[in-house]
Each structure stands twice: as structure tokens, then as C-alpha cells.
Amino acid sequence: MRRGKIEIIADILKSIREKGGKIKPTHLLYKSNLSHAKLKEYANMLLEKGMIEERLVKDKKMFFMKEQGHKFLLEFERIKEFSDSFGL
Amino acid sequence: MLFNNIPYGIPSYVFSPKWFYGFDSIIELIAVIVSVLLVYYSYKCYKLTKENKYMYFSTAFLSITISFVAKIIGTLAIYRPTITRTAIGSTIHQTFTGITPYSINAIALIVHFFFMLLGFMILFLIISRLRWNNQRVIALLVYFVFIATWLSVVHYQLFYLTSFVLLSLITYSYYQNYVEIKSEKARFVTIAFGMILVSQAFFVFVIYSRIIYVLAELIQLLGFIYLLIPFILIFKKKPRLAK
Numbered sequence: 543m544r545r546g547k548i549e550i551i552a553d554i555l556k557s558i559r560e561k562g563g564k565i566k567p568t569h570l571l572y573k574s575n576l577s578h579a580k581l582k583e584y585a586n587m588l589l590e591k592g593m594i595e596e597r598l599v600k601d602k603k604m605f606f607m608k609e610q611g612h613k614f615l616l617e618f619e620r621i622k623e624f625s626d627s628f629g630l
Numbered sequence: 631m632l633f634n635n636i637p638y639g640i641p642s643y644v645f646s647p648k649w650f651y652g653f654d655s656i657i658e659l660i661a662v663i664v665s666v667l668l669v670y671y672s673y674k675c676y677k678l679t680k681e682n683k684y685m686y687f688s689t690a691f692l693s694i695t696i697s698f699v700a701k702i703i704g705t706l707a708i709y710r711p712t713i714t715r716t717a718i719g720s721t722i723h724q725t726f727t728g729i730t731p732y733s734i735n736a737i738a739l740i741v742h743f744f745f746m747l748l749g750f751m752i753l754f755l756i757i758s759r760l761r762w763n764n765q766r767v768i769a770l771l772v773y774f775v776f777i778a779t780w781l782s783v784v785h786y787q788l789f790y791l792t793s794f795v796l797l798s799l800i801t802y803s804y805y806q807n808y809v810e811i812k813s814e815k816a817r818f819v820t821i822a823f824g825m826i827l828v829s830q831a832f833f834v835f836v837i838y839s840r841i842i843y844v845l846a847e848l849i850q851l852l853g854f855i856y857l858l859i860p861f862i863l864i865f866k867k868k869p870r871l872a873k
Contacts, residue, residue: 548679620864621675627815627860629757629807630672630683 550576551593552618554584555611558594563607570605643739643786644708646847647840651709654843657851658698664854665695667861686756693749697742704738707731743789744779750796751775757803790833797827815860825853 545553557573558565565573571581585605588594593611597604624630646654668691676684708731751771760767782789801823808816832846 546679546681616867617678620867621679623813623815623864623867624671624675624861625683626807626811626813627819627864628687629804629816629819630687 548618550574550584551588552615554581554588555593555607555615555618558605558607558611559615564599564604566602566604644705644735645836645840645843646705647844650840650844650847652706654847655702655705655709657847658702660851661854662695662698662702664858664861665691665698667858669695671861683756686752690749690752690756693745693752697745697749700738700741700745704735704742707734707738740779740783743782744775747775747778747782747789747792747796748772750793750800754796754800754803757800757807787834787837790830794827794830794834797823797830801827815863818856818860818863822853822856822859825849825856829853 554570554574554576557570560573561569567581567585570585571578574581574584576584585594585596588611589596591610593608593614595606595608597606669688672684672688672691676682676688751774755768755771778788778792782792801820804816804820804823808820826849829846829850832842832849836843836846
């Protein structure tokens with residue numbers, strides 16, 4: 543099924559969370575199942591919204607999950623559970 | 631009790647035994663609170679996701695909320711006619727001299743019937759995953775709600791019977807949803823609608839015994855409490871931090 547914008551954001555954040563809150567862009571590209579251009583677009587949006595941050599670790603770029611990202615995921619999972627439980 | 635004082639040709643009903651007066655209003659107030667919570671949260675989901683299904687769900691429970699509020703007003707008009715002696719009550723009374731507690735009850739009853747059936751109908755459409763762009767089907771179903779309301783005014787049993795049929799379909803769909811996703815919360819939702827369904831079956835026979843009305847109200851209360859449980863469980867969920 544085609545993913546909506548919110549599902550894509552949630553998938554990106556879940557991928558980061560599953561990797562312990564930090565992930566390399568190449569791993570994220572593989573895990574999020576998005577094209578390079580699309581991932582860049584979404585990553586920029588998440589950076590802008592303060593859900594993730596970009597840091598250099600041993601000269602390598604990495605994405606880190608921020609508090610705002612955790613909050614978004616929690617809200618997303620609540621909506622998903624509400625939707626499933628009430629058959630929406 | 632079917633009152634002989636028929637204003638505007640509309641009958642007014644009160645089925646509760648005297649000792650239960652007001653308790654049923656409290657039960658309906660609890661149903662209103664649960665419904666308002668569902669209206670609020672599903673509308674919030676709609677604002678966040680822009681998915682119409684949440685808007686329709688919110689509308690369904692808004693309709694159910696209006697229905698219960700109307701019933702509370704209608705029954706309180708009979709239970710506490712002294713309300714007309716209050717400042718607001720006497721102003722209304724003086725403005726609309728023809729309005730009696732019985733006519734308030736009768737009008738409130740029509741509102742209760744219509745919005746309850748409309749709410750269940752919308753819920754049935756959502757859970758059945760009927761295509762909302764099929765406007766002819768929707769127009770026909772809304773017409774069906776009008777007809778059912780009209781006939782229910784004359785034969786109140788028809789309202790509960792129609793609710794029972796709609797709730798049977800809704801409960802079955804929720805059962806299928808539970809079988810599919812096997813979640814505890816979906817089980818609570820199925821039980822909740824199952825209980826509301828049973829309460830409607832009891833309501834059909836309230837004319838024969840007032841105690842049946844009390845039982846129906848209590849089962850309905852249980853149904854709405856069960857509807858609240860999955861909602862609480864969802865909100866108890868704590869954020870899952872990074873592993």
C-alpha cells in the first residue's frame with residue numbers, strides 16, 4: 543500500500559529509534575525504502591521541525607533522534623492504535 | 631409511560647420507574663462524556679492526518695452526543711418540572727407559553743431518535759468501509775434514518791429495533807476487526823458495542839416492565855465504560871525511547 547507523508551515520517555523516525563536513536567544516512571536510505579532525493583527532502587523537513595539533528599561522529603555524518611521526534615512517534619502510534627481498535 | 635397529553639400530535643415517553651428518575655440521566659451523562667472524548671480525539675487525529683475517516687468518526691459520535699443530550703433534557707423536563715420556576719426556565723416559559731414539560735420531552739425524543747440513528751448509521755458506513763463518494767447510497771441511508779425516526783415517534787419500539795439492527799451490523803464488523811488484528815483494545819471495543827446492542831434489545835421491551843428500562847440503562851452504562859477502556863489504554867502508552 544502507498545504510504546502517506548505521515549507514515550513515511552514515522553517510518554524514518556522508527557528506523558532511527560530501532561538503531562538506538564542514531565543512524566547513518568546510508569542505513570536510513572536502506573531502511574526507509576525511499577529514493578535518495580526523497581530521503582533528503584524528508585530529512586531536511588525533520589531537521590527543520592527539530593525532530594532529528596545531524597551531527598558528525600568520527601568525521602561521519604549521522605542523524606540523531608530528538609525529543610520532538612519521540613513525541614511525534616508516540617502520537618503517531620496512539621493514532622494508529624486508535625484507528626486499529628475502532629476499525630477506522 | 632405514554633402520556634396522553636400529546637402536544638403537536640407527538641407522544642412523549644418516560645419509561646423509568648420513579649425511584650430511578652435522574653439516575654438514567656447520570657448514565658446518559660457518562661455516555662456523553664465518553665462520546666465527547668471520542669469526538670475530540672478523532673477530530674484531533676483528523677487535524678493531524680487530514681484523513682477523512684477520522685472526521686466521519688468524529689461526526690458519528692457528535693451525533694450520538696447530541697442524541698444523549700436531547701434525551702437528558704427531555705427526561706429532566708419531566709423529572710424536574712420545577713425547572714420552569716428558575717430564572718431561565720420561567721423566561722422560556724413566558725416566551726413560549728405553549729411549551730409544557732411534555733412537549734419538551736416529545737421534541738427532545740425526536741431529536742434523540744434522529745441523531746442516535748444518524749450516528750449509528752455513520753458508524754456503520756465507516757466500519758463497513760463503504761465508499762463515501764457513493765452519494766446516492768448515502769442519500770438513501772439518510773432518508774432511511776428520517777423514515778425510521780418518523781415511524782419511531784409513533785412506535786417507539788421501532789427506534790430501538792432499528793438501533794438493534796444497526797448495532798448488530800456494527801458489532802459484527804468490530805468482531806471481524808478484532809479477529810483480524812487480535813488486539814486487546816479491539817476486543818474491548820467489540821464488547822462495548824455488543825453491550826450497547828444488548829441494551830437496545832432490552833429497550834424494545836421497556837413498555838412491559840419498568841425494571842427492564844433500569845437493566846437496559848445499566849447495560850448501556852457498561853457498554854460505554856467498555857468503550858472508554860481502550861481509549862484509556864491508548865493514552866497510558868508511554869514513549870518508547872531508543873533501544
